[in-house]
Amino acid sequence: MKQTASVLFLAVGILCITASMQVRADVVFDVSVEITHNGKLVGQPMLRLEEGKQGQINVSGANAYSLSVLVRQQGSDKVHVKMMFATASDAAEPEFEALIGAPVTLRVGKTQFNVQVDLHG
Numbered sequence: 165m166k167q168t169a170s171v172l173f174l175a176v177g178i179l180c181i182t183a184s185m186q187v188r189a190d191v192v193f194d195v196s197v198e199i200t201h202n203g204k205l206v207g208q209p210m211l212r213l214e215e216g217k218q219g220q221i222n223v224s225g226a227n228a229y230s231l232s233v234l235v236r237q238q239g240s241d242k243v244h245v246k247m248m249f250a251t252a253s254d255a256a257e258p259e260f261e262a263l264i265g266a267p268v269t270l271r272v273g274k275t276q277f278n279v280q281v282d283l284h285g
Contacts, residue, residue: 191215192284193235193264199249200276206251207231212284228252235281243281 193213199206206227211219213235220232234246238261246259256272267280 191237193243194282194284195219195233195235195245196280196282197231197233197247198278199229199231200278201251201254202274206275245279245281247277247279249275249277 191214193215195211195213196208197210198208206229207223209221209223209231211221211233213219213233215235215237218232218234220230222230229249229251232248236244238244241264242261243264244259244261247257249256249258254273254275256275256277258270258272258277260268260270262268262279262281265280265282267278270277270279
């Protein structure tokens with residue numbers, strides 16, 4: 165009887181671990197970014213990203229820029245965000261932690277980023 169109970173407990177434990185791993189893999193974030201340079205709006209991209217996967221936007225034209233964003237969840241209410249932003253004359257790589265759903269403002273030189281990360285859905 166003890167052996168059956170141990171096997172059952174082990175099977176339940178493995179199922180719980182597998183279920184928690186599957187939930188984490190399905191986490192999707194909506195990332196809103198407002199970018200200004202010298203007080204002038206450069207862009208307002210929004211990215212929908214799976215946790216741990218990098219997304220990128222490339223914009224051409226007079227205000228051309230590229231932006232890549234990577235979000236990793238840090239507990240139930242916090243994320244770690246790594247961004248790479250580049251124009252023809254400027255580049256910045258801000259990295260920060262934020263509460264999910266709370267706006268964050270960063271300034272790198274003359275470029276300002278207003279960022280908010282929300283859970284999708």
